[in-house]
Amino acid sequence: MKYQSIRMTHVDGRMHHLGVKEEHISKNVILTSDPNMVNYYASLMDDAVMQGDYREYVTYKGTYKGKELTVMSCGFGCMPMAIAVEELKHIGGENVILINENVAVNEDLKCGELIAAKGAVRSEGASREYIDISYPAVANMKLLRKLISQKVKIGLFRSHDMSNLDSPYAFDGMERINRWKKLGVDVFDSETSSMYVVGSCLKMNVASLSLISENYITGDSLSESELDEGRKKMFKVAAEALSE
Amino acid sequence: MKKYYNSKPILNEAGNLKRTGLPFNGMVKGVLLPGDPHRSELMSKQFVNPEFVSKAGTYVAYKGKTANGKDVAVVSSGMGPKCVSTVLEDLSFAGASTIIRVGTCGGVQPGLIPGTIVISSGCVRGEGASYEIVPPEFPAVADPFVIDALSRACEEYGEDYMVGMYRSHDAFYVESKAAHEGLRERMQKWIDADVKVVENESGTLFTFGHLLGLKTCSICVALGSMFDELDENGNAIYAVYQDPNYLKSRIETVTKIAIRAIEILEQEGNI
Numbered sequence: 406m407k408y409q410s411i412r413m414t415h416v417d418g419r420m421h422h423l424g425v426k427e428e429h430i431s432k433n434v435i436l437t438s439d440p441n442m443v444n445y446y447a448s449l450m451d452d453a454v455m456q457g458d459y460r461e462y463v464t465y466k467g468t469y470k471g472k473e474l475t476v477m478s479c480g481f482g483c484m485p486m487a488i489a490v491e492e493l494k495h496i497g498g499e500n501v502i503l504i505n506e507n508v509a510v511n512e513d514l515k516c517g518e519l520i521a522a523k524g525a526v527r528s529e530g531a532s533r534e535y536i537d538i539s540y541p542a543v544a545n546m547k548l549l550r551k552l553i554s555q556k557v558k559i560g561l562f563r564s565h566d567m568s569n570l571d572s573p574y575a576f577d578g579m580e581r582i583n584r585w586k587k588l589g590v591d592v593f594d595s596e597t598s599s600m601y602v603v604g605s606c607l608k609m610n611v612a613s614l615s616l617i618s619e620n621y622i623t624g625d626s627l628s629e630s631e632l633d634e635g636r637k638k639m640f641k642v643a644a645e646a647l648s649e
Numbered sequence: 650m651k652k653y654y655n656s657k658p659i660l661n662e663a664g665n666l667k668r669t670g671l672p673f674n675g676m677v678k679g680v681l682l683p684g685d686p687h688r689s690e691l692m693s694k695q696f697v698n699p700e701f702v703s704k705a706g707t708y709v710a711y712k713g714k715t716a717n718g719k720d721v722a723v724v725s726s727g728m729g730p731k732c733v734s735t736v737l738e739d740l741s742f743a744g745a746s747t748i749i750r751v752g753t754c755g756g757v758q759p760g761l762i763p764g765t766i767v768i769s770s771g772c773v774r775g776e777g778a779s780y781e782i783v784p785p786e787f788p789a790v791a792d793p794f795v796i797d798a799l800s801r802a803c804e805e806y807g808e809d810y811m812v813g814m815y816r817s818h819d820a821f822y823v824e825s826k827a828a829h830e831g832l833r834e835r836m837q838k839w840i841d842a843d844v845k846v847v848e849n850e851s852g853t854l855f856t857f858g859h860l861l862g863l864k865t866c867s868i869c870v871a872l873g874s875m876f877d878e879l880d881e882n883g884n885a886i887y888a889v890y891q892d893p894n895y896l897k898s899r900i901e902t903v904t905k906i907a908i909r910a911i912e913i914l915e916q917e918g919n920i
Contacts, residue, residue: 407829407831409829409830410822410828411828413884438706460686460727480728480729482728482730483731484819529778531819566729566778569738
């Protein structure tokens with residue numbers, strides 16, 4: 406497949422799903438899954454103005470340390486993530502960092518720590534439509550290095566769309582967790598592998614950073630105030646990486 | 650229907666389901682499931698006495714009554730299988746029993762008329778999520794009672810409709826009017842096998858719904874065929890978007906049909 410999708414828009418030129426066009430974003434973008442969290446993250450940058458609120462995509466543009474920055478939600482799972490990467494490419498997005506709260510399945514990871522994905526297990530469907538399963542979901546090294554330089558941990562993620570299945574809440578959840586834990590998977594999420602594969606195919610710079618909000622092995626989790634502190638730290642690390 | 654997948658509900662401090670905000674054991678049986686979070690409120694305007702229930706993530710819920718006084722609700726999922734798996738599990742904890750997806754889809758068949766109403770018979774499992782819960786040979790089928798109720802509701806309102814095969818998948822830009830090159834070659838086997846439309850939720854809805862003991866079906870408006878011509882600038886715009894009011898009116902029509910189907914199922918004890 407030659408990776409060159411067609412620009413799909415509304416009659417006024419806004420992208421079909423994102424509901425924004427070129428002037429509404431900057432080349433550096435921070436993504437987060439939950440549309441209700443974008444306002445929170447936008448409040449951590451300067452002069453943030455809402456540019457769009459369409460489907461699950463809420464978009465703000467502002468600045469961080471004087472450099473233009475966009476914060477946008479990308480919805481939950483591989484499907485809206487693949488669309489976000491595709492449509493950002495069409496309207497000038499270049500460097501994209503995903504920030505989310507996720508669960509750890511490695512007992513050595515403490516709640517409140519930040520971890521960036523060097524790669525991800527491709528347990529979702531979107532990336533398989535782009536290329537063979539043998540193609541690895543790996544981070545862009547330029548962006549990853551900027552995260553590493555800020556002392557975040559590096560690990561392996563597993564991305565899939567049946568999130569509660571691999572949890573202590575499901576009847577065979579611990580068996581399923583242990584299968585991946587034994588292979589050295591550190592974190593479960595739903596978006597990183599599709600972001601990495603689609604990003605690689607489209608020659609975008611993409612990286613995924615997570616705040617450990619819960620550890621399924623130790624049973625620890627963050628309180629609301631600890632979550633707030635962690636989110637601020639996570640945003641700062643991503644914004645610094647994009648503002649250099 | 651029997652439940653074959655069991656898990657523990659995850660509740661927040663208020664006692665509601667944490668991920669979706671839905672009330673634990675507090676929802677009605679018949680639920681409409683649009684993909685777009687902005688569509689819940691619009692669709693609830695067709696209920697008698699609509700009432701806001703909850704909002705979290707992409708999950709926005711309203712409930713109300715049908716014209717004949719039956720309970721009905723609408724909960725948005727968000728796009729794709731991750732949202733569907735989350736909302737289905739929570740809907741089963743909230744007390745729902747019949748879920749009708751109301752949304753839009755792209756035409757697989759060349760020449761499919763924009764605005765066509767398509768009710769699902771079953772769904773090709775082109776998405777990834779259902780492979781985590783059932784083997785590849787397991788069928789994604791819609792509930793026949795719900796298909797029947799939706800069909801009769803269409804007939805009552807004098808609306809043309811087709812009942813046919815859906816295909817779900819996760820990568821919009823691989824199978825759509827805006828797809829990367831080689832679309833026709835990728836789609837030919839589905840065209841030949843009489844798949845009518847492509848969308849992103851029904852594969853997960855039918856398989857996970859089955860394990861959760863939920864009756865499920867989809868009714869969608871076709872945006873046009875993925876093989877329709879591009880515009881003069883080489884951009885892709887699905888035909889129904891040329892006139893935003895037309896799509897709005899078609900969504901209103903399928904919403905009305907789905908509400909009537911819930912009423913029929915209630916009246917006949919099939920919910």
